[in-house]
Amino acid sequence: MDMQLPLLDRLFAAGLLIDTGVDGLYGRSGAFEDVITRFEAVIDGLGGVDKPETIRFPPGMNRAHFEGSGYMKSFPQLAGTIHSFCGCELDHVSLLTCMEEGKDWTGQQQATDIVLTPAACYPLYPTIAKRGALPAGGGLFDLQSYCFRHEPSKEPTRMQLFRMREYVRMGKPTDVVAFRQDWMERGTKLMESVGLPVEIDVANDPFFGRAGKMYKNNQRNQNLKFELLIPVNANAGPTACMSFNYHQDHFGKTWGLTTDDGETAHTACVGFGLERIALALFKHHGLDVNAWPSHVRKTLWG
Amino acid sequence: MKTQIREMLAQYASLPSAAGLDDDADLYAAGMSSHGSVQLMLALEDTFDVEFPDNLLNRKSFSTIAIIEQTVNQLVAGKEAA
Numbered sequence: 001m002d003m004q005l006p007l008l009d010r011l012f013a014a015g016l017l018i019d020t021g022v023d024g025l026y027g028r029s030g031a032f033e034d035v036i037t038r039f040e041a042v043i044d045g046l047g048g049v050d051k052p053e054t055i056r057f058p059p060g061m062n063r064a065h066f067e068g069s070g071y072m073k074s075f076p077q078l079a080g081t082i083h084s085f086c087g088c089e090l091d092h093v094s095l096l097t098c099m100e101e102g103k104d105w106t107g108q109q110q111a112t113d114i115v116l117t118p119a120a121c122y123p124l125y126p127t128i129a130k131r132g133a134l135p136a137g138g139g140l141f142d143l144q145s146y147c148f149r150h151e152p153s154k155e156p157t158r159m160q161l162f163r164m165r166e167y168v169r170m171g172k173p174t175d176v177v178a179f180r181q182d183w184m185e186r187g188t189k190l191m192e193s194v195g196l197p198v199e200i201d202v203a204n205d206p207f208f209g210r211a212g213k214m215y216k217n218n219q220r221n222q223n224l225k226f227e228l229l230i231p232v233n234a235n236a237g238p239t240a241c242m243s244f245n246y247h248q249d250h251f252g253k254t255w256g257l258t259t260d261d262g263e264t265a266h267t268a269c270v271g272f273g274l275e276r277i278a279l280a281l282f283k284h285h286g287l288d289v290n291a292w293p294s295h296v297r298k299t300l301w302g
Numbered sequence: 303m304k305t306q307i308r309e310m311l312a313q314y315a316s317l318p319s320a321a322g323l324d325d326d327a328d329l330y331a332a333g334m335s336s337h338g339s340v341q342l343m344l345a346l347e348d349t350f351d352v353e354f355p356d357n358l359l360n361r362k363s364f365s366t367i368a369i370i371e372q373t374v375n376q377l378v379a380g381k382e383a384a
Contacts, residue, residue, distance in 0.1 A: 073337060211340040214359040218336055221360055250336075 007233065007283060008156040014287040023152040024160035028275075031289060035278045038300040039194070040144070040165060043272060046186050047167050052142040059116060059146035059161075061123040066115040069122055070254060074207050074215060078149040080116035083109035116148035120164040121269050128170065129255035136260045138171020140179075144274075157232050157239045157276050165272040170252075171259060176268040180226075180244045183270040187228050187242045195296045196230050196241075196280050203227040203240065224248070230280040241276045245269050303371050306349075311367075314338070314345040325368040330361065339364040346370070352377035 011017040018027030028036075060082060071079060085095065087108060098105035117123065120143040128139060143166045151158055169179035184200055191198045203225045207215040219225055224246050229238035246268045251257060257265040285292040304325060311320035311329065315338035323332055329339075342364060347353055352374065354363070363373055 070337070211344060213356055214340050214343060215336065217356075217360045253335075 006154070007279070008154060010287065011156055011279075011282065016282065016287060017156065022160070023154055024158060026156075026159065032278060035281060035289065035300070036163070036274045039274065039277055039281075042190065042194075042299060043165060046190060047142060050140055050167075052140040052167060054142040055124065055127075056143070057117065057120070057123040057145055059148065060114040061117045062126075063111070063113045063115045065123060065126045066118075068126065068254065069251075071118055071122070074205070074212065075118065075149075077208050078151060078206070079118060080148040080150055082112045082114045082116065084112050086110040117145050118149060119147055120145040120166045120271070121168045124168055125251045125255045125257060125267070129257045133258045133260055133262070134170055134265055138169065138175055138259065138265065140170075141168045142166075143168065155233050155236070156279055157273075159275055162276075163274040165274055166269050168267065168269045170257060170265045170267045172263070173248075173266045176266045177246060180246055180268045180270065184226060184228075184244050187244070187270070191228065191230065191241070193299050194281060195293055196277075196284055198241075199229050199238065200226055200244075201229060203243065222248075230276075230284075232276070232280050232283045239273075239276055239280065241273050241280055243271045243273075245271070303374065304367055307346075307367050307370050307374075310342060310345050310349065315342040320367075323367065325371075326366050329365055329367070334364075336361075342370075346374055350374050350378055352381060 005013070008017070012019050016029050016032045018029070020026060063081070066079075083106070085092070085108065087095070091108060095105050095108055097103075098108075121141075124141055124143060128134070128141075144163060146161055147164045148161055150160060152160060167179075167183065169176045188198055188200065202220055202223055204216040204219045205225065207213070207219075226244040227240035228242035228244075230241045232239040247266070249264045249266050251267045252265040257267070259265050281292070281296075285296055289297075308320040308323070311317040311334070315329070315334050317329065317332060317334050317338065319332055320329075323329070334342075339361065343354055343359070354373075354377070358373060362369070364370055
């Protein structure tokens with residue numbers, strides 16, 4: 001195959017990703033999915049020893065929880081809301097007329113109670129807060145969800161709908177910071193075990209606007225976010241394939257999460273960008289998984 | 303200006319206790335959130351018709367009433383000199 005073609009085109013040509021006509025919205029082949037399944041099994045092997053509570057939410061979350069999270073203060077440009085037709089028969093006729101005439105019909109759609117999940121852990125915090133104070137020792141959770149971010153791009157690593165695997169720790173500041181540190185070391189070893197070159201660097205989230213500049217500076221100055229970076233795209237910086245985030249008491253205060261001794265809980269999460277990791281593996285080891293180095297195959301398939 | 307800053311802290315940074323805080327008291331320790339400091343920054347820009355440069359958009363610039371006053375004074379003086 002022509003190695004000069006952009007990675008996305010090569011992935012389409014190999015049938016690993018399937019073009020839908022929308023940038024960042026792709027089908028996945030069985031081979032692509034198998035890599036993600038096997039990689040998740042390796043994650044399970046590392047994270048399972050800590051006995052997290054496993055919870056799976058669908059890729060849509062309660063709009064009230066989304067509003068309460070403050071996501072729109074920071075990332076209004078990335079959010080996706082679910083709208084549906086809520087009109088009468090007459091409205092339906094007018095909607096069909098608009099569609100037939102090629103006019104905008106979406107303005108008649110109304111917001112539902114569901115918002116697309118922006119990060120796998122967003123539905124978790126209000127859910128756990130509702131249970132009452134955390135038990136002694138805090139909480140540890142294992143999550144995975146498709147997530148949505150409105151940022152169409154030709155870079156295959158920047159999908160609009162992608163899966164995020166997460167571990168979330170809630171509890172005392174020292175415990176959640178230790179959890180994050182531990183995963184930075186685990187993540188580095190994990191990527192090395194599948195033959196991927198990594199570096200870890202301080203990072204910031206894509207906060208919106210001028211106010212966002214201040215959030216970005218604050219996040220960096222306080223070392224609240226680190227990313228594990230792997231080169232994937234040609235002529236671009238390395239891609240964040242994992243992130244290690246210390247939220248301090250942000251979610252604890254927002255949702256009234258408390259420790260067993262009544263203090264506001266601190267939280268941290270470690271996230272794996274599953275498609276990005278699969279893409280890094282395809283980029284570095286080739287598009288044919290059968291030709292991957294034997295030690296990488298052994299780690300993933302045993 | 304300090305009185306005005308205290309009023310703005312109460313109004314925009316959800317810090318009603320600002321009226322009783324010392325000039326050098328740590329505003330974050332007094333309960334100002336990250337979001338509150340951003341709201342304050344935008345309000346200060348609007349009120350004093352200045353723009354905080356990127357290198358001042360950090361926690362330290364908004365950490366005490368004295369620092370805020372000093373920074374705004376510098377920005378206003380810089381504007382007049384320009």
